[in-house]
Amino acid sequence: MNPFSYTRATDPQQATQATATNASAKFLAGGTNLIDLMKMGVERPTQLVDVNRLSLAQIEELPNGCGVRIGALARNSDVAQHPLIVQRYPVLSQALLAGASPQLRNLATTGGNLLQRTRCYYFYDPAFPQCNKRNPGSGCGALNGFNRIHAILGQSEQCIATNPSDMNVALAALDAVVQVQSAKGTRSIPIADFHRLPGDTPNVDTNLQADELITAVDLPAIPFATRSHYLKVRDRASYAFALVSVAVALDVQNGRINAARVALGGVAHKAWRAQKAEAALVGKTAGEKAFRAAAETELAAAKGYKHNSFKIELAKRAMVRALSTVAQMT
Amino acid sequence: MNSSDDEVPGDETPPLRSSDAFHEILIFGSPETRRRFLKQVAGTSVAITVGSPLSLFAQRMSETAGGSAPSSAATLPLRLKINGKDVAVEVDTRTTLLDLLREQLHLTGSKKGCDHGQCGACTVLVNGRRINSCLSLAIVHDGEEVTTIEGLANGEQLHPVQAAFVEHDGFQCGYCTPGQICSAVACIKEGHVKSDDEIREWMSGNLCRCGAYPNIVDAIKEAAAKSA
Ligand SMILES: Cc1cc2nc3c(=O)[nH]c(=O)nc-3n(C[C@H](O)[C@H](O)[C@H](O)COP(=O)(O)OP(=O)(O)OC[C@H]3O[C@@H](n4cnc5c(N)ncnc54)[C@H](O)[C@@H]3O)c2cc1C
Numbered sequence: 409m410n411p412f413s414y415t416r417a418t419d420p421q422q423a424t425q426a427t428a429t430n431a432s433a434k435f436l437a438g439g440t441n442l443i444d445l446m447k448m449g450v451e452r453p454t455q456l457v458d459v460n461r462l463s464l465a466q467i468e469e470l471p472n473g474c475g476v477r478i479g480a481l482a483r484n485s486d487v488a489q490h491p492l493i494v495q496r497y498p499v500l501s502q503a504l505l506a507g508a509s510p511q512l513r514n515l516a517t518t519g520g521n522l523l524q525r526t527r528c529y530y531f532y533d534p535a536f537p538q539c540n541k542r543n544p545g546s547g548c549g550a551l552n553g554f555n556r557i558h559a560i561l562g563q564s565e566q567c568i569a570t571n572p573s574d575m576n577v578a579l580a581a582l583d584a585v586v587q588v589q590s591a592k593g594t595r596s597i598p599i600a601d602f603h604r605l606p607g608d609t610p611n612v613d614t615n616l617q618a619d620e621l622i623t624a625v626d627l628p629a630i631p632f633a634t635r636s637h638y639l640k641v642r643d644r645a646s647y648a649f650a651l652v653s654v655a656v657a658l659d660v661q662n663g664r665i666n667a668a669r670v671a672l673g674g675v676a677h678k679a680w681r682a683q684k685a686e687a688a689l690v691g692k693t694a695g696e697k698a699f700r701a702a703a704e705t706e707l708a709a710a711k712g713y714k715h716n717s718f719k720i721e722l723a724k725r726a727m728v729r730a731l732s733t734v735a736q737m738t
Numbered sequence: 739m740n741s742s743d744d745e746v747p748g749d750e751t752p753p754l755r756s757s758d759a760f761h762e763i764l765i766f767g768s769p770e771t772r773r774r775f776l777k778q779v780a781g782t783s784v785a786i787t788v789g790s791p792l793s794l795f796a797q798r799m800s801e802t803a804g805g806s807a808p809s810s811a812a813t814l815p816l817r818l819k820i821n822g823k824d825v826a827v828e829v830d831t832r833t834t835l836l837d838l839l840r841e842q843l844h845l846t847g848s849k850k851g852c853d854h855g856q857c858g859a860c861t862v863l864v865n866g867r868r869i870n871s872c873l874s875l876a877i878v879h880d881g882e883e884v885t886t887i888e889g890l891a892n893g894e895q896l897h898p899v900q901a902a903f904v905e906h907d908g909f910q911c912g913y914c915t916p917g918q919i920c921s922a923v924a925c926i927k928e929g930h931v932k933s934d935d936e937i938r939e940w941m942s943g944n945l946c947r948c949g950a951y952p953n954i955v956d957a958i959k960e961a962a963a964k965s966a
Pocket residue numbers: 434435436437438439440441442443444459480481484506507508509512515516517518519520521522523524572573574575620621622623647648649650854855856
């Protein structure tokens with residue numbers, strides 16, 4: 409690990425002052441991704457700004473029934489078991505509990521989870537010379553390499569990495585809004601605009617600026633999100649990243665779909681909001697026929713590589729199963 | 739400890755009983771017992787092939803024990819309560835909680851398996867919650883309370899979870915065991931012990947290369963029932 413100086417932030421202003429004056433400073437939350445990447449030599453910040461003591465760990469209702477605010481420092485384990493989340497947004501609770509392990513979730517924070525980086529082997533290990541995300545212009549080692557865990561939607565020739573977060577998939581389905589603060593002020597970023605597709609700049613994961621601190625994630629009020637579900641398909645029963653995952657919420661009245669929220673994980677550079685599938689579902693009778701048709705529509709543009717083409721059919725079947733599960737909820 | 743400290747003995751070393759290993763390595767994991775353990779591992783008739791889990795962890799143990807810290811580093815004062823005792827140390831900012839425990843404080847009960855959050859061997863309790871000490875910088879925990887495997891027993895009296903692991907043979911080589919036990923203590927406290935499946939899911943952050951899982955689940959069930 410490279411040497412760095414350490415600053416313990418006591419308030420958000422002080423934290424963002426540090427990142428405004430040092431371009432190679434980084435915030436440190438749970439450390440479960442950043443410290444790992446520093447050990448690998450992928451991240452080499454000269455200063456760590458420890459945000460763990462900031463009072464940003466609350467989970468509370470927004471005024472006027474506008475939803476729920478999750479503080480950026482709320483731990484994944486605490487969010488997953490909070491009554492407001494368990495009752496109103498079960499898909500988020502399930503997604504968090506499907507991620508990592510109990511002891512990692514006790515460290516991992518909402519802000520850190522949003523910004524966790526890809527688990528692409530070529531990115532994670534600097535022994536591989538090619539990675540446009542780690543070393544722009546060097547090429548993509550995965551494109552013609554071992555690409556079993558890689559993207560099938562929205563990728564570019566420059567990068568076929570996936571976003572590994574389970575939480576992000578639920579947040580995408582729930583239209584979450586990320587609240588950020590910097591020395592210049594505050595702003596809100598809808599989750600759909602937070603993460604980026606790789607395009608020609610896969611080195612830039614998100615539209616967050618390096619000096620900006622995430623302070624909270626807001627979940628809008630979605631009454632039918634009480635009928636929601638997260639399905640994760642992986643190589644072992646627990647403690648493994650998703651090959652494919654699906655977050656679903658459905659509003660079904662008398663067997664007819666009024667509204668649908670569907671997002672996919674493990675398939676793209678960001679959590680993939682399945683808007684084509686959603687449009688195909690609305691107005692249809694809830695059932696396997698409509699679900700399969702919606703899945704076909706969404707995956708029509710999918711492109712597989714040597715080792716990951718199985719994800720295309722897997723994603724369709726996972727969508728059908730997740731939708732069926734929610735449709736059967738009473 | 740350098741690997742050169744551990745002359746590999748001949749067959750005269752008495753075989754290690756699992757209960758000895760349990761007490762000495764896991765509970766009183768001092769450098770001396772670790773040396774003895776390595777000798778005994780090396781002295782057993784079991785062939786240890788290069789790249790086997792045993793040889794790997796023996797190698798890791800000696801490598802990490804000698805872990806060096808480049809001198810250019812910034813150091814900061816840190817105060818912690820570890821197993822009920824106040825501790826004041828200077829740490830390099832890069833020191834993980836695991837390395838602080840093992841290398842600076844010689845509490846070698848907590849183990850380094852992967853050093854990347856993937857195995858749970860380093861699990862300790864901080865302010866009563868289980869975490870992976872290998873991915874957490876020591877300096878972050880200033881003022882907090884840490885409980886390691888060394889802090890669970892009450893004098894000579896094993897913690898109920900430790901006793902249950904002995905009773906049910908919840909280990910073979912014992913390397914994952916300190917992490918398993920710390921994790922299990924938290925798992926029981928969290929209430930995630932209502933069925934075998936629930937125990938398996940909530941203990942999934944602790945890998946056991948020896949595959950002692952069925953006995954680990956039995957041990958946790960018994961300890962949970964006794965504490966209920
Ligand atoms: C073995 C292992 C298995 C895992 N399995 C899964 C899994 O199955 N599913 C899953 O979703 N995840 C998994 N994870 C990833 C884990 O969820 C993330 O590492 C964690 O959520 C990151 O949160 P953190 O608080 O530890 O972030 P940190 O490591 O502290 O930070 C990560 C990044 O976020 C930045 N950051 C942190 N907080 C803020 C803030 N408030 N504002 C601005 N920037 C900030 C940091 O500067 C850093 O760049 C796994 C991790 C490991 C090690």
